[in-house]
């Protein structure tokens with residue numbers, strides 16, 4: 001693979017790059033393309049790649065020319081581009097209403113790099129170890145509370161679990177006294193993700209325009225903004241409580257309270273709020289979808305299920321479990337297409353020259369279903385990942401480069417612990433064997449029926465190999 005990043009500042013490419021205007025794409029209207037992408041995100045992209053090649057144009061991002069990338073070499077070039085050449089803040093704009101304009105997901109260049117470096121310790125090292133131990137315990141307690149002996153959509157239960165995990169990441173052992181209400185408010189705000197209103201960039205609209213939209217009650221925006229005001233109050237209360245307690249910690253809030261900006265001042269109340277909300281938005285829908293997709297595939301693949309169960313019951317290893325989780329994230333990446341990058345300075349990717357005013361958008365779905373990269377790509381085969389680590393440019397559920405997901409390790413732990421606990425304690429009965437189809441919750445795709453399963457208590461408890469057995 002060619003790992004060079006060929007910006008204009010670097011050496012001449014061997015063959016002159018073609019201008020992006022030569023990249024083809026569907027001629028249908030923006031609305032038609034948007035609807036197709038929303039209704040059949042994977043298949044529509046696949047149809048376009050078949051017709052127009054590995055890079056193609058779509059008209060779904062207002063105000064920009066958008067180009068889809070589907071080749072791992074091109075994706076790698078995109079990941080390696082300097083921070084002043086490609087920006088990601090614009091690509092997350094529809095989520096601004098949740099996490100504002102001062103958090104990681106909005107920032108670019110030096111500000112982004114500095115903030116990310118400062119926050120990193122709260123998701124790595126000893127902080128990660130603490131989170132991992134808590135997640136294990138939380139998975140046990142959560143799964144024990146999920147209904148037994150009746151078919152239910154597991155998604156809401158799983159989603160609640162992932163919100164509790166982010167509480168642990170952000171607040172650690174210092175659970176705010178207002179947590180119960182804060183949880184309910186965040187849960188309510190996240191409901192907007194299943195409304196079309198979630199994709200509207202309200203911050204770009206006039207106050208009057210927003211007022212009009214709020215008046216259309218079924219859109220859910222009015223309720224969302226009211227809940228957001230309450231959420232801000234509760235977060236301010238939670239932060240003040242923590243400052244007053246003076247208790248140290250390695251959780252994200254403690255780390256952020258110790259951070260300073262370029263001019264030496266601490267993070268403002270707005271910056272703290274935006275960063276906390278970034279975690280609740282980025283880290284909950286996604287992980288819940290990933291767990292649900294894992295269940296979808298596991299319960300349709302008896303051979304995989306049997307092998308995983310045998311590993312969990314009879315060995316102390318988690319090799320096959322890890323491979324299963326990687327395969328679920330390959331087969332159904334919760335964000336089928338990662339954050340679009342805005343071109344700030346001209347850049348050449350895969351022989352095409354992109355100019356400012358355009359965006360490049362890497363499709364995880366297309367990369368993950370390329371038969372040259374993954375033979376028989378629609379088959380669910382964890383064996384692909386046994387004994388080998390996923391590639392950073394051909395396995396991209398967590399994106400990559402400077403904005404690679406900050407919670408990737410936590411998400412993997414969550415997935416593994418929930419699956420392990422479910423398989424250890426329950427027989428999973430699937431009432432409907434028809435495959436699930438994806439449905440959008442904002443930028444995340446989740447199974448439409450919500451991983452509907454009946455959990456039946458296992459008649460024999462799992463027998464684990466312990467040191468004493470050896």
Ligand code: HEM
Pocket residue numbers: 104105116166169278279282283284286287290333334335338339340397398399400401402403404405406407408410411
């Ligand atoms: C399976 C679960 C998850 C998936 C599939 C996922 C996916 C992603 C993707 C695709 C990106 C954008 C990367 C890019 O475009 O290159 C991202 C960014 C991010 N994710 Fe995740 N994520 C998951 C879980 C989490 C969790 C649990 C957390 C928090 C603990 C989290 C926090 C973040 C943050 C803060 C960013 C922005 C990073 C930055 O701008 O520097 N994510 N995630």
